[in-house]
Amino acid sequence: MPETVIAAARQFLRSFAKPCRILAAVSGGSDSKGLLVALHSAIGNGDREGFSLAACTIDHGLRPESAEEAAAVAAFCAELGIPHLVRRWQGDKPQTGIQAAARQKRYELLADAAAALDADCIATGHTRDDQLETIAMRRARGEGYGPGGAGMASTMLYGRRIWVLRPFLGLSRADIRGFLTARGVEWFDDPSNANPRFERVRVRSELKGSQEAPIAPWSAAQRAASSARAAALIESHVRVHETIVAEVELAQAGNMNDADWRRALLSVAAVLGGRNHLPGHATIERISGFLQKGMPGRMTAGGVVYDRRPNGLYLYREARSLSACVIDPGATSVWDGRFNVTNGERHPVVVTAPQQDSQWNQRLIDAGLPPGVAKRAARAAPQIAPAQAEIAGSIRAKVECRIALYDTFLPGFDRTMADAVALLFGRERYPAPPVHDLFDRNGEGPGGLPWQRDARTLC
Numbered sequence: 001m002p003e004t005v006i007a008a009a010r011q012f013l014r015s016f017a018k019p020c021r022i023l024a025a026v027s028g029g030s031d032s033k034g035l036l037v038a039l040h041s042a043i044g045n046g047d048r049e050g051f052s053l054a055a056c057t058i059d060h061g062l063r064p065e066s067a068e069e070a071a072a073v074a075a076f077c078a079e080l081g082i083p084h085l086v087r088r089w090q091g092d093k094p095q096t097g098i099q100a101a102a103r104q105k106r107y108e109l110l111a112d113a114a115a116a117l118d119a120d121c122i123a124t125g126h127t128r129d130d131q132l133e134t135i136a137m138r139r140a141r142g143e144g145y146g147p148g149g150a151g152m153a154s155t156m157l158y159g160r161r162i163w164v165l166r167p168f169l170g171l172s173r174a175d176i177r178g179f180l181t182a183r184g185v186e187w188f189d190d191p192s193n194a195n196p197r198f199e200r201v202r203v204r205s206e207l208k209g210s211q212e213a214p215i216a217p218w219s220a221a222q223r224a225a226s227s228a229r230a231a232a233l234i235e236s237h238v239r240v241h242e243t244i245v246a247e248v249e250l251a252q253a254g255n256m257n258d259a260d261w262r263r264a265l266l267s268v269a270a271v272l273g274g275r276n277h278l279p280g281h282a283t284i285e286r287i288s289g290f291l292q293k294g295m296p297g298r299m300t301a302g303g304v305v306y307d308r309r310p311n312g313l314y315l316y317r318e319a320r321s322l323s324a325c326v327i328d329p330g331a332t333s334v335w336d337g338r339f340n341v342t343n344g345e346r347h348p349v350v351v352t353a354p355q356q357d358s359q360w361n362q363r364l365i366d367a368g369l370p371p372g373v374a375k376r377a378a379r380a381a382p383q384i385a386p387a388q389a390e391i392a393g394s395i396r397a398k399v400e401c402r403i404a405l406y407d408t409f410l411p412g413f414d415r416t417m418a419d420a421v422a423l424l425f426g427r428e429r430y431p432a433p434p435v436h437d438l439f440d441r442n443g444e445g446p447g448g449l450p451w452q453r454d455a456r457t458l459c
């Protein structure tokens with residue numbers, strides 16, 4: 001029903017801790033255009049003073065008509081008096097994984113546009129239809145019966161820098177289209193939404209527009225509660241030495257039937273391995289089998305060695321597939337998915353893994369680690385040297401741990417656990433969202449807000 005669209009926009013505004021400027025991400029499709037019109041109307045009607053709206057359209061440059069569509073959104077925003085930017089994806093496009101690459105780029109460009117337009121957060125037009133598709137896709141990949149069953153979070157932190165909010169997750173696309181039609185507003189239908197080459201399109205046609213939620217045992221609130229418990233388990237049972245070795249209490253190590261602990265341990269391992277995702281089902285089974293056997297020994301999974309000794313379990317990056325990375329003066333690059341390295345020199349530097357014993361080895365021994373663990377782990381530590389052999393002397397460089405699992409996309413309901421992981425690796429906590437948190441540690445608990453509750457009840 002069209003009025004539910006305005007109601008959702010109003011509820012969304014009420015969920016903010018304080019008024020702010022919102023950047024609407026508008027593709028020109030019905031969902032995001034509905035978002036723009038509804039927010040404009042809710043703000044314009046003086047629901048909450050102090051709010052303002054800006055908008056941005058990303059031209060991915062993947063279809064011949066995309067520039068024209070972006071220009072049409074710009075003209076529409078101009079009519080409404082909303083500041084709007086078009087950002088174009090420049091440069092070469094990958095041959096495979098184009099949708100994932102486009103998504104990555106889209107958020108990067110949206111975050112830049114938000115900074116340019118002084119916006120405090122980004123709002124997207126994801127709907128209940130998108131949510132059902134996401135849950136179905138995760139389930140098809142074998143993720144749906146665990147934490148993945150919660151689907152998309154209603155809040156997501158991008159790049160540690162800006163929160164992306166999804167106020168329409170509880171609304172159906174049909175309602176949004178009805179709302180726009182009632183107002184005489186038109187939208188574009190992206191032809192790639194009908195291309196069966198894409199997984200989402202195939203899943204959409206399988207769901208056939210059903211509004212029935214698949215049975216998903218994990219709601220967003222459960223996932224937030226699980227994250228809080230996982231955070232507590234991490235704080236009690238895991239220590240990280242010199243950012244490259246995690247030491248796990250032996251009594252806890254094999255407790256892999258506990259889903260919260262399993263997720264906690266695998267998250268720490270993912271960070272050590274520089275991975276932005278947890279391992280797949282088969283790998284998790286393999287790791288669990290090894291740890292539950294309780295025998296000393298080593299196994300490798302996801303680029304990480306699980307080194308079980310009589311006095312503890314040690315995790316560290318396997319010293320394989322560690323490529324060199326050259327960094328220009330003043331630039332920052334990611335090495336091995338695990339470290340952000342900033343070159344403070346006037347000449348290029350190269351980051352590699354040490355070929356022989358290094359100071360890392362001694363530091364790990366000084367931290368009390370078994371010599372065998374120290375030696376192996378040190379072989380995968382970052383070593384920075386001038387890129388040209390003739391330059392000598394010490395190197396000025398800033399090296400910080402990268403939390404690959406959360407530094408680019410952090411679902412709001414995982415923030416408690418992400419904070420615990422980040423602190424383990426010497427990083428700061430993640431910024432809090434501008435809206436009241438779904439699982440606010442200091443606030444209302446797991447109740448959440450109406451627009452978040454809507455999204456939750458369907459999973």
Ligand SMILES: Nc1ncnc2c1ncn2[C@@H]1O[C@H](COP(=O)(O)OP(=O)(O)OP(=O)(O)O)[C@@H](O)[C@H]1O
Pocket residue numbers: 024025026027031032056057058059060103106123124125126130
């Ligand atoms: N070209 C674009 N320009 C601006 N915003 C966009 C663009 N494409 C998508 N968006 C925003 O993202 C929302 C979701 O779009 P879509 O469903 O196509 O993305 P997705 O890739 O499935 O989602 P996600 O980005 O979360 O993975 C849109 O409602 C809109 O707010």
